[in-house]
Amino acid sequence: MNILILGSGGREHALAWKIAASPLTDKLYCAPGNAGIAQQAECVSLDLSDHRSVTAFAMDKRIDLVVVGPEVPLCAGIVDDLEAAGIKAFGPTKWAARLEGSKGFTKDLCKANSIPTAAYERFKGAGAAKEYVRKKGAPIVVKADGLAAGKGVVVAETVQEAEAAIDMMFGGGLGTPAWEIVIEECLIGEEASFFALCDGETAIALASAQDHKRVGDGDKGPNTGGMGAYSPAPIMTEDMSRRVMDEIIHPTVRALKHAGAPYKGVLFAGLMITKKGPQLIEYNVRFGDPETQVLMLRLTSDLVPALLAARDGQLKNMDLRWSPDAALIVVMAANGYPGNYDKGSIIEGLADAAQVEGVEIFQAGTPGESGKIVANGGRVLNVCARGKTVREAQNRAYAAVDRIRWPGGFCRRDIGWRAIEREK
Numbered sequence: 001m002n003i004l005i006l007g008s009g010g011r012e013h014a015l016a017w018k019i020a021a022s023p024l025t026d027k028l029y030c031a032p033g034n035a036g037i038a039q040q041a042e043c044v045s046l047d048l049s050d051h052r053s054v055t056a057f058a059m060d061k062r063i064d065l066v067v068v069g070p071e072v073p074l075c076a077g078i079v080d081d082l083e084a085a086g087i088k089a090f091g092p093t094k095w096a097a098r099l100e101g102s103k104g105f106t107k108d109l110c111k112a113n114s115i116p117t118a119a120y121e122r123f124k125g126a127g128a129a130k131e132y133v134r135k136k137g138a139p140i141v142v143k144a145d146g147l148a149a150g151k152g153v154v155v156a157e158t159v160q161e162a163e164a165a166i167d168m169m170f171g172g173g174l175g176t177p178a179w180e181i182v183i184e185e186c187l188i189g190e191e192a193s194f195f196a197l198c199d200g201e202t203a204i205a206l207a208s209a210q211d212h213k214r215v216g217d218g219d220k221g222p223n224t225g226g227m228g229a230y231s232p233a234p235i236m237t238e239d240m241s242r243r244v245m246d247e248i249i250h251p252t253v254r255a256l257k258h259a260g261a262p263y264k265g266v267l268f269a270g271l272m273i274t275k276k277g278p279q280l281i282e283y284n285v286r287f288g289d290p291e292t293q294v295l296m297l298r299l300t301s302d303l304v305p306a307l308l309a310a311r312d313g314q315l316k317n318m319d320l321r322w323s324p325d326a327a328l329i330v331v332m333a334a335n336g337y338p339g340n341y342d343k344g345s346i347i348e349g350l351a352d353a354a355q356v357e358g359v360e361i362f363q364a365g366t367p368g369e370s371g372k373i374v375a376n377g378g379r380v381l382n383v384c385a386r387g388k389t390v391r392e393a394q395n396r397a398y399a400a401v402d403r404i405r406w407p408g409g410f411c412r413r414d415i416g417w418r419a420i421e422r423e424k
């Protein structure tokens with residue numbers, strides 16, 4: 001098969017690494033890719049917002065399957081456009097991608113189908129929103145509708161903080177003024193990421209993971225896209241995973257099928273495991289970053305037939321195997337991230353670091369072909385490791401980190417702490 005991956009991050013590097021290892025893959029392309037991905041795939045500079053040129057490229061190269069990484073092209077309907085041209089694409093349609101693109105859509109779907117999620121209201125104006133906040137009290141969560149690259153959520157500790165968030169979102173503080181916000185109950189519990197592969201009718205569970213969103217050790221400091229993760233998430237026992245499938249994933253897939261817009265692709269549920277059980281915080285309509293990197297390290301089955309089966313409505317017959325080992329990822333970011341960060345610093349020592357047992361290194365913010373590795377993004381390197389335990393995976397990952405020479409970058413030193421406490 002000729003396969004084209006769309007995207008340029010660590011998630012896409014991990015997908016490229018796994019897909020390149022499949023005996024089904026003849027030729028692998030990635031657009032736009034990065035210096036790390038260039039080791040596994042031919043990188044092509046395509047603008048992912050230009051669906052016509054992506055489609056033309058796929059036709060020209062006789063691509064058998066397009067795997068879409070990021071949410072922005074999915075929400076813009078790239079799967080619809082590729083499929084309309086007769087090209088198989090893995091991922092949801094524009095309509096179904098609203099599960100990530102619109103928080104109001106998802107909350108209403110949960111309410112209509114009794115899917116456990118935080119109690120909420122939708123607002124189009126600041127006055128009524130503030131009144132609701134004053135009535136409910138704090139802590140309370142304020143969310144802007146639409147894609148906001150992880151910045152559209154404020155967990156307010158006080159009513160004043162919630163009111164300021166409402167003004168900020170309606171006032172354009174996120175770039176453009178929010179057209180709608182959702183205000184919801186603050187859930188208390190432990191967060192976990194859960195992934196399922198869906199073919200429009202059938203959903204099968206992938207592995208679980210937990211990530212670290214804060215920039216600093218001890219989960220302190222501002223939120224980021226993710227500074228590390230590990231899989232499996234100890235809190236996601238077999239019983240809890242079954243409950244998530246029965247109470248959240250299956251009802252969602254059924255609801256979208258009945259609405260005439262079957263969901264195909266990866267469904268990534270952000271969960272809060274509360275005393276009452278699992279509650280849905282949000283859906284994402286694609287593989288998570290950095291969770292995908294650890295998932296790919298643990299997946300022993302071939303990924304390509306699973307992606308094809310999801311696209312073709314054949315998941316019923318699919319059974320995926322996972323290594324019982326743990327996997328852990330440490331994200332290395334450019335100094336200054338998640339604020340303004342430096343660009344252009346040189347990274348050395350990657351080959352030496354990759355020699356540590358069980359280690360794979362994926363790249364994110366490193367444009368261009370392989371050769372000299374130049375940091376050009378916020379989150380730049382993904383140092384991943386397998387181990388019999390999370391502790392062993394962590395030791396290996398940090399042994400590799402210590403071999404990397406990059407004065408322009410930093411990482412957290414405590415990724416996996418919660419799971420390691422449990423292992424003790």
Ligand code: AMP
Nearest residue numbers: 118141153155184185186187270281282
């Ligand atoms: P989201 O972009 O919806 O995943 O939200 C980002 C983060 O905000 C989540 O990972 C949670 O840590 C937090 N969050 C969102 N909604 C809630 C909620 N209802 N209760 C508690 N925390 C929340």
